[in-house]
Amino acid sequence: xxxxxxxxxxxxxxxxxxxxxxxxxxxxxxxxxxxxxxxxxxxxxxxxxxxxxxxxxxxxxxxxxxxxxxxxxxxxxxxxxxxxxxxxxxxxxxxxxxxxxxxxxxxxxxxxxxxxxxxxxxxxxxxxxxxxxxxxxxxxxxxxxxxxxxxxxxxxxxxxxxxxxxxxxxxxxxxxxxxxxxxxxxxxxxxxxxxxxxxxxxxxxxxxxxxxxxxxxxxxxxxxxxxxxxxxxxxxxxxxxxxxxxxxxxxxxxxxxxxxxxxxxxxxxxxxxxxxxxxxxxxxxxxxxxxxxxxxxxxxxxxxxxxxxxxxxxxxxxxxxxxxxxxxxxxxxxxxxxxxxxxxxxxxxxxxxxxxxxxxxxxxxxxxxxxxxxxxxxx
Amino acid sequence: xxxxxxxxxxxxxxxxxxxxxxxxxxxxxxxxxxxxxxxxxxxxxxxxxxxxxxxxxxxxxxxxxxxxxxxxxxxxxxxxxxxxxxxxxxxxxxxxxxxxxxxxxxxxxxxxxxxxxxxxxxxxxxxxxxxxxxxxxxxxxxxxxxxxxxxxxxxxxxxxxxxxxxxxxxxxxxxxxxxxxxxxxxxxxxxxxxxxxxxxxxxxxxxxxxxxxxxxxxxxxxxxxxxxxxxxxxxxxxxxxxxxxxxxxxxxxxxxxxxxxxxxxxxxxxxxxxxxxxxxxxxxxxxxxxxxxxxxxxxxxxxxxxxxxxxxxxxxxxxxxxxxxxxxxxxxxxxxxxxxxxxxxxxxxxxxxxxxxxxxxxxxxxxxxx
Numbered sequence: 001x002x003x004x005x006x007x008x009x010x011x012x013x014x015x016x017x018x019x020x021x022x023x024x025x026x027x028x029x030x031x032x033x034x035x036x037x038x039x040x041x042x043x044x045x046x047x048x049x050x051x052x053x054x055x056x057x058x059x060x061x062x063x064x065x066x067x068x069x070x071x072x073x074x075x076x077x078x079x080x081x082x083x084x085x086x087x088x089x090x091x092x093x094x095x096x097x098x099x100x101x102x103x104x105x106x107x108x109x110x111x112x113x114x115x116x117x118x119x120x121x122x123x124x125x126x127x128x129x130x131x132x133x134x135x136x137x138x139x140x141x142x143x144x145x146x147x148x149x150x151x152x153x154x155x156x157x158x159x160x161x162x163x164x165x166x167x168x169x170x171x172x173x174x175x176x177x178x179x180x181x182x183x184x185x186x187x188x189x190x191x192x193x194x195x196x197x198x199x200x201x202x203x204x205x206x207x208x209x210x211x212x213x214x215x216x217x218x219x220x221x222x223x224x225x226x227x228x229x230x231x232x233x234x235x236x237x238x239x240x241x242x243x244x245x246x247x248x249x250x251x252x253x254x255x256x257x258x259x260x261x262x263x264x265x266x267x268x269x270x271x272x273x274x275x276x277x278x279x280x281x282x283x284x285x286x287x288x289x290x291x292x293x294x295x296x297x298x299x300x301x302x303x304x305x306x307x308x309x310x311x312x313x314x315x316x317x318x319x320x321x322x323x324x325x326x327x328x329x330x331x332x333x334x335x336x337x338x339x340x341x342x343x344x345x346x347x348x349x350x351x352x353x354x355x356x357x358x359x360x361x362x363x364x365x366x367x368x369x370x371x372x373x374x375x376x377x378x379x
Numbered sequence: 380x381x382x383x384x385x386x387x388x389x390x391x392x393x394x395x396x397x398x399x400x401x402x403x404x405x406x407x408x409x410x411x412x413x414x415x416x417x418x419x420x421x422x423x424x425x426x427x428x429x430x431x432x433x434x435x436x437x438x439x440x441x442x443x444x445x446x447x448x449x450x451x452x453x454x455x456x457x458x459x460x461x462x463x464x465x466x467x468x469x470x471x472x473x474x475x476x477x478x479x480x481x482x483x484x485x486x487x488x489x490x491x492x493x494x495x496x497x498x499x500x501x502x503x504x505x506x507x508x509x510x511x512x513x514x515x516x517x518x519x520x521x522x523x524x525x526x527x528x529x530x531x532x533x534x535x536x537x538x539x540x541x542x543x544x545x546x547x548x549x550x551x552x553x554x555x556x557x558x559x560x561x562x563x564x565x566x567x568x569x570x571x572x573x574x575x576x577x578x579x580x581x582x583x584x585x586x587x588x589x590x591x592x593x594x595x596x597x598x599x600x601x602x603x604x605x606x607x608x609x610x611x612x613x614x615x616x617x618x619x620x621x622x623x624x625x626x627x628x629x630x631x632x633x634x635x636x637x638x639x640x641x642x643x644x645x646x647x648x649x650x651x652x653x654x655x656x657x658x659x660x661x662x663x664x665x666x667x668x669x670x671x672x673x674x675x676x677x678x679x680x681x682x683x684x685x686x687x688x689x690x691x692x693x694x695x696x697x698x699x700x701x702x703x704x705x706x707x708x709x710x711x712x713x714x715x716x717x718x719x720x721x722x723x724x725x726x727x728x729x730x731x732x733x734x735x736x737x738x739x740x741x742x743x744x745x746x747x748x749x
Contacts (some may be wrong), residue, residue: 067468095440134512247738371612
């Protein structure tokens with residue numbers, strides 16, 4: 001299969017070489033192949049236990065881990081919306097709107113870094129950033145930790161799982177991370193096909209797969225078991241339309257520039273999300289975002305870091321047209337150029353993308369234990 | 380990061396407060412004059428007044444300064460314990476903001492002794508108060524054309540956190556007691572008798588001195604605990620968050636508000652349970668009383684002092700049973716009521732126009748510098 005893949009790729013390269021300006025970079029055929037997804041890595045300092053996972057599950061759904069006790073992890077990572085949020089920009093904390101699309105939690109366990117520009121190095125670090133950000137959970141450690149102490153079931157669980165005399169907020173994030181490592185999907189039609197179940201993909205999906213690995217060259221970045229190289233590219237996603245239409249989105253846009261510590265000159269004139277630049281402060285990183293996984297995408301529309309594309313067909317058409325335009329054109333990836341797919345090929349490719357998703361993952365929302373007064377130790 | 384800044388300021392604040400206190404030696408009866416008015420900048424006051432009533436200054440845009448500091452309730456809230464930010468409830472009584480600009484230290488524990496700029500920041504950013512990231516607040520202001528004009532008119536340039544932290548104190552400077560019977564010199568015989576007792580045998584004037592009837596110092600009078608704080612997890616969690624942040628030892632096990640111990644941290648604990656002397660101005664508008672709202676009426680307060688205060692190992696030794704007669708107690712209450720002036724509820728104190736809860740879109744966004 002690997003050999004065939006290479007041959008297809010070479011013919012795709014031959015096609016695009018005829019186009020002006022850019023040729024495919026050398027070594028493009030070294031991409032790791034698509035592969036079935038195994039078990040997620042478990043960090044040595046946060047092993048999985050059933051009790052910890054169950055605690056994490058409750059905390060994931062508990063809005064008391066947020067500023068005004070209204071916004072849980074599950075508010076923006078809603079299982080009914082693909083464990084993300086079905087709008088271009090995530091809903092954000094009350095009184096705000098977020099500025100990026102909410103990513104699915106499904107299979108987040110496999111990512112080396114979290115968030116659209118890899119700002120968190122682990123799920124344990126992603127959770128507090130989300131719970132505390134002003135346009136996300138807007139919580140503070142002291143209030144959130146204090147609240148946990150007044151829920152007897154949590155006191156008991158933190159003591160049993162972590163040995164905490166009183167629940168420590170840092171351990172809440174560890175428990176949530178453990179729960180998230182159970183939200184995985186390893187038996188999609190594609191997984192089954194790659195494990196040898198040939199009928200798991202339809203004829204159309206197989207044609208789509210050939211395009212994916214060949215003419216459309218998706219495999220260049222969407223490769224390996226997670227269908228992502230976890231690298232950063234500017235593919236020309238246009239700015240979010242809501243920055244022009246929605247006052248709350250305009251407020252948050254400026255807030256993000258301010259909070260991320262850009263220069264005043266950039267703060268004044270930037271009108272798009274500079275992506276990886278906020279982490280590295282290197283001009284060549286402007287407009288770059290991490291390649292997202294294609295797994296579970298059947299349920300996670302809209303797509304791209306700002307939700308600019310509303311269904312998978314739009315996504316394929318976007319690439320087929322050679323990407324879009326944003327104000328960081330100087331960093332546009334040379335891999336992005338018109339693909340020359342016809343309508344049938346677009347349909348085939350979309351059909352194949354659907355094979356990256358199995359059935360929807362749903363669960364019963366846990367019943368959350370109530371606050372109780374703390375007994376006075378002097379009595 | 381806001382917190383770190385606060386820690387640094389606290390030290391400076393305490394030093395400044397101590398300096399000011401030295402000048403505020405308990406005054407004689409003739410020192411209890413009207414509270415001096417403060418000169419202000421009209422445009423800055425106007426901006427501060429709008430900000431004060433604007434709910435968009437809180438994290439989830441649910442509460443404004445005026446939610447707890449209600450002009451109709453003497454810029455307090457009429458509750459024993461304050462409401463706080465949604466998701467939390469307070470563990471102390473909301474103090475009046477009338478005459479607050481003359482104070483030497485703020486909050487019942489006096490933990491800020493610098494200026495109202497700091498107090499404003501503390502209230503807006505504290506997670507159980509308004510829970511606002513001020514960077515986001517600034518961008519909300521910039522989205523409101525009315526603020527863009529008002530900040531400019533106030534001389535603050537474009538809308539900013541710094542401007543807001545100046546304008547709100549400027550507005551607070553206008554909240555000065557006026558026209559009480561005491562200030563007009565029109566005390567009834569009973570009120571006059573109450574004043575004599577106040578400044579004389581009852582010794583109230585020892586601490587409740589000066590035009591605001593407070594020396595801005597802290598004392599332990601043995602005010603009884605308010606068990607509601609510990610009974611209600613929504614309040615107790617707030618106390619724990621506060622105690623954790625203020626570096627109070629053993630905070631999960633204590634069931635008593637340590638008060639100004641947070642600013643002195645006396646090693647022998649002798650400052651535990653001390654609280655700032657509150658002003659006696661505007662009491663008719665600002666009950667319930669004490670740092671924890673444990674007394675609903677002024678009669679209860681007078682009875683408390685008549686009995687020599689409460690029960691506390693650190694209680695100030697000067698508090699002794701007073702042995703006041705019923706008439707003396709009645710006169711004292713009458714005098715205290717005579718220290719309340721006109722309610723500050725006119726348009727110069729209350730923002731009149733509706734404040735939008737939504738924002739205008741910047742239409743030519745791409746061409747407008749941020």
